[in-house]
Amino acid sequence: MFRKSISARLALMFTVATVSMALAYAVCLRVTLQESLEKQMHNELQFRYSLVEPMIVSRASAYDWQLLKAKFVNLSTSEGGRVQYWIISDDPFYHLGGPVPQGVNLRALEDGFSKVDLPDAKKCPLFLMASTLPASGNRPALRYVVAIDSTPYMGTLEEFTRVLLFITFFGVIMVALLGYWISRAGMKPIKALSAQSHQLVPGKQKQRLCIDSLPEELHALAEAFNGVLVRQEKAWEQLESFNADVAHELKTPLTNLIGQTQLALSRDRSVEQLQNMLGSNLEELERMSSIINDMLFLSHAQTGKFAAQMAQVSLRNESQKAAEYLEPSLTERHLSVRINGDATAYVDRRLFTRSLANLLSNGSRYAREGSTIDINIVQSERFISVSVLNEGAEIESYHLERLFERFYRVDGSRTQSSSNHGLGLSIVKAIALVHGGDVFVNSRDGVNTFGFTLAVGEKR
Numbered sequence: 001m002f003r004k005s006i007s008a009r010l011a012l013m014f015t016v017a018t019v020s021m022a023l024a025y026a027v028c029l030r031v032t033l034q035e036s037l038e039k040q041m042h043n044e045l046q047f048r049y050s051l052v053e054p055m056i057v058s059r060a061s062a063y064d065w066q067l068l069k070a071k072f073v074n075l076s077t078s079e080g081g082r083v084q085y086w087i088i089s090d091d092p093f094y095h096l097g098g099p100v101p102q103g104v105n106l107r108a109l110e111d112g113f114s115k116v117d118l119p120d121a122k123k124c125p126l127f128l129m130a131s132t133l134p135a136s137g138n139r140p141a142l143r144y145v146v147a148i149d150s151t152p153y154m155g156t157l158e159e160f161t162r163v164l165l166f167i168t169f170f171g172v173i174m175v176a177l178l179g180y181w182i183s184r185a186g187m188k189p190i191k192a193l194s195a196q197s198h199q200l201v202p203g204k205q206k207q208r209l210c211i212d213s214l215p216e217e218l219h220a221l222a223e224a225f226n227g228v229l230v231r232q233e234k235a236w237e238q239l240e241s242f243n244a245d246v247a248h249e250l251k252t253p254l255t256n257l258i259g260q261t262q263l264a265l266s267r268d269r270s271v272e273q274l275q276n277m278l279g280s281n282l283e284e285l286e287r288m289s290s291i292i293n294d295m296l297f298l299s300h301a302q303t304g305k306f307a308a309q310m311a312q313v314s315l316r317n318e319s320q321k322a323a324e325y326l327e328p329s330l331t332e333r334h335l336s337v338r339i340n341g342d343a344t345a346y347v348d349r350r351l352f353t354r355s356l357a358n359l360l361s362n363g364s365r366y367a368r369e370g371s372t373i374d375i376n377i378v379q380s381e382r383f384i385s386v387s388v389l390n391e392g393a394e395i396e397s398y399h400l401e402r403l404f405e406r407f408y409r410v411d412g413s414r415t416q417s418s419s420n421h422g423l424g425l426s427i428v429k430a431i432a433l434v435h436g437g438d439v440f441v442n443s444r445d446g447v448n449t450f451g452f453t454l455a456v457g458e459k460r
Helices: 006-058 062-078 151-186 188-198 216-265 271-301 315-325 327-332 349-366 424-434
Strands: 083-088 112-116 126-133 142-149 310-314 336-340 344-348 372-379 383-391 439-444 447-455
Touching: 006 062, 006 083, 006 112, 006 126, 006 142, 006 151, 062 083, 151 188, 188 216, 216 271, 310 315, 310 349, 315 327, 315 336, 315 344, 315 349, 315 372, 315 383, 327 349, 344 349, 349 372, 349 383, 349 424, 349 447, 424 439, 424 447
Parallel strands: 336 372
Antiparallel strands: 083 142, 112 126, 126 142, 310 344, 372 383, 383 447, 439 447
């Protein structure tokens, strides 16, 4: 139960804390009471000593000593034997007092207060006060001992201990129960939050947790959970859009393939007509293969699976190779490429070349004919920025933030879809993320800039 229930854990912690404090408090009280009782017994011994000591000192004759002996008997009898008096002397005549309890050596006692445990475990310790009285006249030096039985005091201490233990035990039980009840009451907002979470329906949009009535400690958690719901909705919308785009991109070539094949089979065709039909079908199949390969690339690139051949390379040299690779399409539109700057980075050469080639291909497709495409390489403390700038029609701001989404096109009519299926910029973003960077885009003053960043440093 304690492993699963926070209320039970809190109640257990309350109980442990209460037991620790109660035991410490009980020990302090018992020690204090014991010291107080011992001090009281010392005061009693001191009182009895001072009461009898003048009588001992003032009696020197044999007759006086007999009267003192009778006085000792009367004092012991009047107190029910709880207080005992002894006078110890080498001269038997001056030896007074009753029998000495077993285990008590009166001659070995030091002057002052002392405590002697009796051999009988059922009997309480004996508290004593001893002093040496100097010789006076014919009387020799004497040892005067007063003893008091601690049984009444120890009985008080034991009774107090029993009551204290009972109160402590009862208090701990009450704290445990109250702690459990208080913790359960305090956990009600969490249970309410859990109940709200269980009511969320998969696939239903605009669902949020109500956080207005939540305590401050849960407010941040609920806001974070609502943020997850927002991101989930966005991801779900992107997934639905992605599925629709994939279906559209694959439907067109499939429709063409089916239509051309049905047309070819509708009547006899010459070998040349069949060859033309197969060539057209091959183009559609290659387009489908390109879409599928790019989708597989994006899927693997997000896990970093393709970034396996990392090495230090000159980005300027790799940019020149990418420009040479696209030279036919650039020459067709009378475009030139200018590379500005250089940096050495730890990258996968193949992936870097592909991402830059995609940006150059995108730039050459929309650049003003006869213009120059700039490749800018800029290194900062943490990142290396690689951007491709081309002169062309300005892109509306509401398109910019979505240009790197899969299958997204500024031209909603999907013109040029035979050569461009809208995954090129998505691949650039995936490659940038693999290298610890990100993508960026802006369009102003007739210049469109597409780029990505790479993290500076060794293996990430």
